Amino acid sequence: MNLQVRAGEMVGLLGHNGCGKSTFMRIVATLLKASAGDCFVYGSNVKTEGDAVRHHVGFFSHVPGLYDDLSARENLAFAATMLGFPEADIDAALERVGLTHVTNERVRGFSAGMQRRLSLARLILQRPRLLLLDEPYNNLDVAGIALMNGFIRELNAAGGAAVVVLHDLVPAQGVIDRTVTIKEGRVVVPTADDLRHDGASPQAITLPAGAAGIS
Amino acid sequence: MNLQVRAGEMVGLLGHNGCGKSTFMRIVATLLKASAGDCFVYGSNVKTEGDAVRHHVGFFSHVPGLYDDLSARENLAFAATMLGFPEADIDAALERVGLTHVTNERVRGFSAGMQRRLSLARLILQRPRLLLLDEPYNNLDVAGIALMNGFIRELNAAGGAAVVVLHDLVPAQGVIDRTVTIKEGRVVVPTADDLRHDGASPQAITLPAGAAGIS
Amino acid sequence: MSPAPASSFAPPKPTPVWLGWLTFAFFIFTQIYAVVTSPADAMMGHLQKMMYVHVPAAWVTFAAFGVVLVASLFFLWKDDERADLLAASAAEVGSMFCGLTLVLGMLWGRPTWGVWWSWDARLTSTLVLFLIFVGYLALRSFVEDPHRRGQWSAAVGILGAINVPIVWMSVKWWRTLHQIQSNPRGLSPEYLRGLLLNVAAFTLLTVWFIWKRYEAARLERAAEHASQAAALGGYNG
Amino acid sequence: MAFRDDVRRIRAIVWKDLTTERRSKAGFNSVASLGVTILVLFGFALGPDAQALRDAAAGALWLAVLFAGVLAFNRSYQVELDGGALEALLLYPGARWAIFAGKLIANLIFVTAMLVIVVAVGIVLFQVRVPEQWPTLLGIMMLGVVGIVALGTFYAAMSSRSRAREVLLPLLLYPMLIPVLLASMEATKAFLNGDLLNASGAWVQMLSLFDVIFLVATFLAFEYVIEV
Amino acid sequence: MAFRDDVRRIRAIVWKDLTTERRSKAGFNSVASLGVTILVLFGFALGPDAQALRDAAAGALWLAVLFAGVLAFNRSYQVELDGGALEALLLYPGARWAIFAGKLIANLIFVTAMLVIVVAVGIVLFQVRVPEQWPTLLGIMMLGVVGIVALGTFYAAMSSRSRAREVLLPLLLYPMLIPVLLASMEATKAFLNGDLLNASGAWVQMLSLFDVIFLVATFLAFEYVIEV
Ligand code: HEM
């Protein structure tokens, strides 16, 4: 499975249920080890240089990854400390995702969409260079989708790359540069331009440093 | 909050994140007790006649409601016994949702979309007269969405009613008769025809038997 | 369909079964030989003959858990799945022999000490060792992901193997009812010959069991790999 | 008619619970091993004195069964909570007490099997002399098991849906079970000391009484704790 | 520099763990109450004989701390698993041992607080004479707590992420902890009997040895068990 993403490029990842999209994202995020093949993020191998990769990657998964018993603000403050970023931006991030009215409320009572928004706020704090979004529009209302798209465009403008898992292209219109489809464990290329196919060893590909390369 | 759904009618329920859509659905499904207001399903009060209501209602929630250690087939067999339906239809249901290749595999390894499909198969077995779908298109690929819509249309033709929580109307095109929006705890009516507003007591409404009434 | 991920997981060629029968025959022979040649003990009488099963069983237990230790360390170091499977096989066989040691020891203890069990250091530490590896096997069965399973059980296996020297030394560190290690030279030759032969037979048996389990485990893993690949391959598998 | 349906449902739940338990490899094996491990811990805590061990044997046996059993009770609802299966279970039409009956029976089978193993090991480890009428003893022990399982299954239904269920269940259950435990321990102890049903008779009566109370109360109250 | 970052991360994790523990209504309170309840159960199991109680006091205290502590260890990762927080935690850059250190410290604080309560109650319930040098006794007990918490926090990292974590954690932990428990019990017992560090000396040495082994081994191995 070969896929190369350039800096500043937003790639949509399609594929039918159970084809391995989430698994793929988790491998790139260093949360799973691929049994074969290599994957490089800005020149670092996800298998062996996990820590370097984690400096670049922001992952928005199926699950919110929040602490139910901390408030929205405390959750972000914890994330900021762990990421090594100043806590100053927290209120701005909360405002941006429209959660100021529940800043000090515990996440336990949040609805599915509110939790997704808070996860988004964490990504906003982090401003990763490679964004991995797994069905990011689930549970988000129209305003939420607009927020998400705004954030993606912003990162894009700053030269970040993104891979977005999607089933429905409509909400992502205007932010996705191109789409690829996973089929039977391979990338099927709708637009063949950007991809180097490596017939001999389809599981391994090395990419130039400076780009987010995923093979 | 007033909402009345007629037999054979499919209503889409919209509303921003956290406005109470899931809560509303769980109340109708007898999984939560409303603190105020009444709700009738085919003439039975959800608060006091839970068992009667449960005979009519099929609920497709955010979570799949499956046993990870049973196979797809065993899950459906259990559901069939509990529902009091013959087990004969199981294979047909599995085939319909495209899971024949994993009939005897444990649900534990299923992807998000495959689990949603299996939940759908359970609804297909049940053929409820009132269908409650909470963001049913989440995790489903294009084929899965088509399956879901086909099932809704079929129930519709058989005179069943449905309430569908949605954020995105596109996948539901052609199956939803009308939409209502929840805003600040009230139903905002896009097309006022079908709704009886009861200004004096906005939380209580009694509906004619024979229809799926939800107030 | 993606190609089979790790070619190292072509299932191994099965070892011929007659090797197993040979091992087993040797074991029967050494048992009979030892029982026939050794005279009745002055104190224990013919009960002494329990030694020919109890003591070798205990020793191969230690050896098997030693294999667990080495294979686990190797797995963490080289990340070679085969080492994990070897550790698992050795742990299974070791637990079996540990259980055998316990049961045989209890059967022996009843007539000689008058009790099935006593809370002395050798007996209890052996029981604890057994329980630790029961936990190890339970851990393996509760974890689905193979890589994770390998790393976790390696950690547990290494920590568990710490207890082998404790069992060994327990008779020295604490005063116990149980026999302390005897010097081979202190044992009269007619007992020693039978014992050593049986130790050899038990060792062969252990190697055979571990190897068979290992082969089976590799077949299981190859199947797991195949089904994983099929799952990632999608509907048409 | 409706009753036949309920019986079918109960059977389905028992089958489902025991199957998932069996499938979740080593589910039973590990709970039983844990029971044995706890017995060993008690042995260490009580020290090597044989008489002290024998005196405490009845108490240790019952506590080991209880501590390991609590895990089984929690597991039996955990299965329902993973992936929201409980929600689906509650949505099926039919009487809710059938759900309780199914879980109760499955847990009874489970805990009885564990009790047999724990008692067998305990007899060896604690150097207990097996009395002649051991079938009667097993019968008495079953009375204790019924009490523990009835209350355990019931409280697990509540605690499983709260956070911190691992803490909440024993916290609710242990104090409530003290009469049952005490009666079981005393009856067992009297019996092991060769009392031949004289001193243990009163305890057995007390045990039966508690069993009946607990069964009736939990069946009546289950509807309320499981709902909503 | 990097080390300073790690210290900051450790502090954040300790704060977060203790805060969620405090917030999750009655987290600490219920675990401590459970410890006391278990003590009471032991009291019943051992019967009313005062001397028997006193002899078994040290063992009962440690088992109560252990049985209640295990719940705390599992909870400390459960918090991470609800809603996939562990995934997020693992995605933060920085050394993974900092995560272990944070959880270890939080658990140490938690279990120590519980120990104090359990011991205080136990002294009353088991009619133990408090020795003059009780601060030394507390010090010895802390050694025991370190061993229990190090291994418990470590194994909980695994078991909490497997199915059947409630069963797996004690099954792995109890047998491995037996040397630590035995040493703690014996040292405590010797001390309570007014031994004044003579007989308990060897046990304290053994305890310290095990603490060091466990701490080193778990810190080294944590990277492997948390990864993936
Ligand atoms: C459950 C009860 C018992 C257990 C768990 C047990 C365990 C062990 C173990 C682990 C060893 C191997 C370690 C070593 O060689 O030092 C061993 C060796 C031995 N055991 Fe046992 N044992 C038990 C009962 C007995 C009894 C009842 C006897 C005889 C009266 C006995 C006699 C021996 C002898 C003679 C050795 C060989 C020691 C040597 O020469 O090195 N054991 N036992």
Ligand SMILES: Nc1ncnc2c1ncn2[C@@H]1O[C@H](COP(=O)(O)OP(=O)(O)OP(=O)(O)O)[C@@H](O)[C@H]1O
């Ligand atoms: N367990 C709970 N305890 C307290 N309040 C809750 C709980 N669950 C939800 N709420 C509150 O109820 C409100 C409605 O939540 P609900 O999940 O119904 O929203 P929703 O409309 O489904 O949103 P979404 O589109 O994000 O799924 C939210 O504001 C939330 O704060």
Ligand SMILES: Nc1ncnc2c1ncn2[C@@H]1O[C@H](COP(=O)(O)OP(=O)(O)OP(=O)(O)O)[C@@H](O)[C@H]1O
């Ligand atoms: N824990 C697991 N153990 C074994 N197999 C798994 C596991 N999780 C997923 N799989 C398998 O991996 C395949 C890919 O799953 P994945 O979740 O990546 O699919 P997906 O493309 O994200 O699907 P969806 O669109 O439904 O979310 C599935 O076929 C599934 O059977």
Ligand SMILES: [Mg+2]
């Ligand atoms: Mg997915």
Ligand SMILES: [Mg+2]
């Ligand atoms: Mg919702």
